[in-house]
Amino acid sequence: MSISLDNTTRSYELFKRAQEVVAGGVTSIVRGPSAGWLPYPPVIQRGDGSHLYDVDENEYIDYVMGHGPLILGHRPKNVTQAVAQAILDYGNMFALPYEMERVVAEKIRDRFPSMELLKFNNSGSEATHCAVRMARALTGRNKIIKFEGQYHGWTDAVEYSYQPALKDLGPRTAPRTIPAAAGTPMEFAQFVLTQPWNDADLLRKTLRDHRHEIAAIITEPIMANSGVIPPAPGYLKFLREITREYDILLIFDEVITGLRAARGGAQELYDVKPDITVLAKALGAGFPVAAYGGSRAVMDAVARDEILHAGTYNANVVAMAATNATLDELDKPGTYENLERLSAKLAHGIQEIFARANIPVQAQRVGSFFQTYFSPKPIREYRDAAQYADVQKFRRFQQLLRARGVLLYPNPLGRWFLSTAHTNADIEATLNAVEDAAQDL
Ligand SMILES: Cc1ncc(COP(=O)(O)O)c(C=O)c1O
Incomplete structure (x- = not known):
């Protein structure tokens, strides 16, 4: 050909x-x-x-x-049929709860035990935005640490230093935070500290210098937005330990890795439980759906509506039927x-x-x-x-x-x-x- x-x-x-x-x-x-x-x-x-x-x-x-x-x-035949059938049987959205939402949430929790409670969104960008906002609300601190070359969606909360030119990055020990999008106020960049990935010593120093300012570290547990870069041996465990030490939340953006690295994502593969997990992409096998969640303690404020979670299309029937069928398909031996x-x-x-x-x-x-x-x-x-x-x-x-x-x-x-x-x-x-x-x- x-x-x-x-x-x-x-x-x-x-x-x-x-x-x-x-x-x-x-x-x-x-x-x-x-x-x-x-x-x-x-x-x-x-x-x-x-x-x-x-x-x-x-x-x-x-x-x-x-x-x-x-x-x-x-x-995929089974997912396509499940979606079509669900619309024919029920409708496509209600703006009120319905049972399939719970069924899907249970199936996700079965794969990701760290997500004891979760919420649905329609895209990964929304879900990472919610995760960062939640971390800020819970800690009362405004800054987050993110890593150069990682992508967490296109919102002003996280779109910084994603594949900038090498010459713009600044020194490795003190990287610049570069807004990826025109229209993002430069002032917002002060809320994001960027770091090179896979360097424990440098991160330890940054945390020592900024310990009282940082709400969370957000990371793809396997970098999948500058090619594919696995974590160095022990690096994710290091992130888990140091965030505990400094009382900072650890967010795993498993939008890509979630259903691909293993059944239970990178957190299962590397045996490291984050505080907050974000899922999207393969969750609905191509139908738009995302979720974020964590332990009961972490999600409590969202559950009690003290932290806003909204969205007209969240957990609509198409998204839930697709996710339900996708998870069943992936669980076939x-x-x-x-x-x-x-x-x-x-x-x-x-x-x-x-x-x-x-x-x-x-x-x-x-x-x-x-x-x-x-x-x-x-x-x-x-x-x-x-x-x-x-x-x-x-x-x-x-x-x-x-x-x-x-x-x-x-x-x-x-x-x-x-x-x-x-x-x-x-x-x-x-x-x-x-x-x-x-x-x-
Ligand atoms: C790791 C990661 N997080 C978040 C996002 C944003 O997801 P979405 O495109 O569904 O908004 C992406 C998209 O490529 C991603 O790769």
Whole structure:
């Protein structure tokens, strides 16, 4: 299969038309030319399992997977049917409680025992915002610590120092907090201290200097927004201990890792319980849903309405029916073992191909997500990624794969996502395409 710009004419036409009415032609910054979809993105006609089809009938093995939610692939039958049936049987929203909400909450708690009580939202950004606000309310302190290169959504509470230019970061021992979005008042940045990840000594010093100002540390327990960076051995346990020592809340943003790193997320995999957990993405297998929660003690003020939680669409029937069915699907025997086996086969296979081709590549993986950095060194924090990951080579690789029917997100600091719909045949075909691409590179 070979895809060139010659057979994307219909995508071009439709993208141009969209730009006349949809600002920029896309409705998220990661979907357009500025995110690397050059010179214009493929316009999608349909998805089916592990495959995507664009409007020019080009077929791709998809590893974008909606940026993580599609853990069961496109249009998973049981989830789609459950959603349709729930709407037909009940309706799609009530603005009043109903039983399925409790049933889903119980299933989440079964996987994440640290979430004794939880609340639902519609997106990860809302849920991380709620988590940070809750930490501030509970501690009476305003500042949070977040890590360079991590992403917790697009709100003014957390969108700082997400993939800035290396030269703007400031000294490693005293990083600058850089608002990622124009329109965020510079004054807000004073409420966020940024730190390089995976550096216990530096964090210990920062906490010593700011101990009475910090409400919480928010972290992805496995960095999945500057490629994929696992925690250094013992690092998450260190975060748990030092936050207890200083009476600061530990928030795990498991929006990506939650249902992917293991059945019970990174907190199960690394055996570390945070105070607050945030889930989204794979929770609803592509239907919009999110949740945050923690121990009874932590959630008490929210439960008693002393901390605001609102949202017209929270826990709507579509979100709950999707989550209910998704969690049941994921609990079928062998699901995580199969995902692990296929993901390992692909990531190892790619690593071997590039080793044979003498091109330095780091395939860094946890569970069903990984990134291939064109870097001579392992990547342990954002500054490594910004310094060593070869942007041009990754972009070229992405284009070569796309021309061979394998779709990756073009950001060199993105990731590959697998789903239960990917098959051995998909992995073999992908490895063949990578072999070809490696020759061309
Ligand atoms: C770790 C993490 N947290 C939060 C978010 C925000 O979630 P959403 O896009 O659903 O608002 C994302 C989105 O990519 C994420 O990766």
